[in-house]
Amino acid sequence: MTLKFQPSPPDHVPADRMVDFDMFHIPEGVSDPAEIWHDLVRRGVPEIFYTPHNGGHWVFLNYADIVEGYRNYSIFSTYQTPVPPIEPFPVVQPQGVDPPEHNVFRRLLAPMFTPTAVRGMTAELERRAAVLIDRFVARGECDFITDFAERYPTALFLYLFGLPEERLDEFLVLANTFFRSTDPAARAQNITEIYAVLDALFREKERNPGGDIASAIVAARDAEGRQHPWEDILNCGFLLFVAGLDTVTNTMAYIWRYLATTPAARKHFRDRLDDPDAFLLGIEELMRINAVSNLFRRVTHDCEYKGVQLRRNDRVILPNTVANRDPRVFKDPQVIDLDREVNVHLTFGVGPHRCIGSVLAKREVMASLQQWLRRIPEFTLAENQPAGSVFGGSVMGFTALRLHWDVATGKAAADQSSTIERM
Amino acid sequence: MRVIANHDLCQGHARCEDLCPEVFATDAVEGKVVIADPEVPAGLEDKVRLAVRNCPEGALRVARSDGAAGEGAGQ
Numbered sequence: 001m002t003l004k005f006q007p008s009p010p011d012h013v014p015a016d017r018m019v020d021f022d023m024f025h026i027p028e029g030v031s032d033p034a035e036i037w038h039d040l041v042r043r044g045v046p047e048i049f050y051t052p053h054n055g056g057h058w059v060f061l062n063y064a065d066i067v068e069g070y071r072n073y074s075i076f077s078t079y080q081t082p083v084p085p086i087e088p089f090p091v092v093q094p095q096g097v098d099p100p101e102h103n104v105f106r107r108l109l110a111p112m113f114t115p116t117a118v119r120g121m122t123a124e125l126e127r128r129a130a131v132l133i134d135r136f137v138a139r140g141e142c143d144f145i146t147d148f149a150e151r152y153p154t155a156l157f158l159y160l161f162g163l164p165e166e167r168l169d170e171f172l173v174l175a176n177t178f179f180r181s182t183d184p185a186a187r188a189q190n191i192t193e194i195y196a197v198l199d200a201l202f203r204e205k206e207r208n209p210g211g212d213i214a215s216a217i218v219a220a221r222d223a224e225g226r227q228h229p230w231e232d233i234l235n236c237g238f239l240l241f242v243a244g245l246d247t248v249t250n251t252m253a254y255i256w257r258y259l260a261t262t263p264a265a266r267k268h269f270r271d272r273l274d275d276p277d278a279f280l281l282g283i284e285e286l287m288r289i290n291a292v293s294n295l296f297r298r299v300t301h302d303c304e305y306k307g308v309q310l311r312r313n314d315r316v317i318l319p320n321t322v323a324n325r326d327p328r329v330f331k332d333p334q335v336i337d338l339d340r341e342v343n344v345h346l347t348f349g350v351g352p353h354r355c356i357g358s359v360l361a362k363r364e365v366m367a368s369l370q371q372w373l374r375r376i377p378e379f380t381l382a383e384n385q386p387a388g389s390v391f392g393g394s395v396m397g398f399t400a401l402r403l404h405w406d407v408a409t410g411k412a413a414a415d416q417s418s419t420i421e422r423m
Numbered sequence: 424m425r426v427i428a429n430h431d432l433c434q435g436h437a438r439c440e441d442l443c444p445e446v447f448a449t450d451a452v453e454g455k456v457v458i459a460d461p462e463v464p465a466g467l468e469d470k471v472r473l474a475v476r477n478c479p480e481g482a483l484r485v486a487r488s489d490g491a492a493g494e495g496a497g498q
Contacts, residue, residue, distance in 0.1 A: 107452075107453065110435065110452070110453055110454035111451055111452055111454065113454065114435070114437070114449045114450075114451060114454045115437045115440050115441075115449050116449065116451060117451075277441075280441060284441075341473060341476075342473070342476045342477060343477060344476075344477060344478070344479045345479070346479070348436065348479075350434065350479050350480055351434060351480075352434065354434040354435065354436060354479075354480075356435075356454075358436060358437075359436075359437050
């Protein structure tokens with residue numbers, strides 16, 4: 001097989017733009033994986049630089065260039081982008097195709113993730129969060145990752161796809177292998193299994209359609225009245241499976257880690273439990289400061305961008321966490337201001353591939369935090385955090401986050417809250 | 424004061440609807456902004472300006488009701 005999307009050797013990169021940076025390597029002792037990116041800014045490396053690691057790729061470090069990377073798909077494509085380069089790579093729909101082809105599945109999914117659609121899910125978002133928290137609230141401790149942050153978005157995937165809640169553990173295993181396994185054979189087997197599950201699911205929804213997203217995808221027809229190609233249907237299901245799990249899990253992990261160490265922030269949100277607009281404003285700021293995704297693009301043709309020579313198939317990384325603290329765009333970017341008024345963060349990207357689930361993701365975090373604070377108003381990081389529980393890459397985060405709380409305080413708050421609800 | 428949306432730029436973040444649902448909505452088909460009445464009701468000018476400045480795509484613009492150019496998005 002001829003490889004078509006391999007980057008060329010970096011002989012077009014001038015020495016002063018070459019930086020030794022491995023996005024997957026978190027040095028020992030670093031407790032926040034995003035710090036390896038902010039360290040680049042502190043060191044004053046060029047805002048457009050190249051690293052030879054992971055097959056070689058560019059990194060953009062300023063807000064304006066990262067926006068250009070998202071918007072200018074004539075140069076920066078989402079088609080065949082993996083870092084390190086892998087061929088062939090699944091063409092996930094619609095994330096992995098450029099406009100105008102991208103619009104087919106984008107338009108199909110858009111109605112399912114609008115604010116109106118998400119408002120219709122609110123009761124279920126809250127109920128599923130409450131069910132999970134109620135399982136461990138009396139214990140006074142949990143591993144936030146395995147007890148909540150992994151389970152919650154996976155449970156919501158089941159809900160959105162019209163699958164029974166009893167299949168949660170099965171889907172958790174599929175997702176965890178996908179996101180964490182480093183064994184190539186296990187990974188290949190895992191992707192085969194995910195596609196087999198999706199295939200069975202879409203076949204079932206074709207026979208017995210419901211009001212869920214899987215049914216809508218399989219029932220959709222193109223301009224000529226035909227069903228979309230089965231491969232695209234599966235790839236769209238695959239995207240929805242992988243895009244909404246790890247990102248939400250780790251965003252939540254960052255947020256709860258921050259809240260566990262910041263009493264004033266816990267109080268801020270507790271004081272706004274009955275003011276959803278103010279609560280959401282705070283969530284928006286937590287989204288800015290806890291941007292876990294570093295997105296990949298592939299250069300479509302040899303060209304010059306801002307005086308830098310780019311070659312076809314060069315990879316470009318867009319680190320949202322860096323864009324979101326650019327002092328040219330954000331006032332006091334390092335300050336976490338839960339009432340921040342102007343907040344054009346890039347956590348969900350911009351342009352044609354803007355995260356289609358952004359409204360849902362924010363409501364997931366909001367519903368979870370509301371339910372959590374009503375039951376566990378005060379909590380801290382446990383003293384026994386396991387070492388080496390952070391990871392970098394295209395999604396950064398934590399494999400463990402042990403939290404601790406006083407059961408009596410939580411119970412008093414819950415009783416009071418249910419009294420208020422009855423009033 | 425009037426508020427105008429550029430639908431070529433709008434990508435449906437719905438930040439405007441979060442910040443000022445009195446003026447901005449999101450259509451159910453394309454997921455893009457809908458402004459039922461571009462004439463901003465009295466008392467909502469500040470909220471609308473905030474929504475405009477928070478659009479990540481720079482897709483919103485305010486203009487004076489007499490048609491003269493007004494300020495645009497923050498980018």
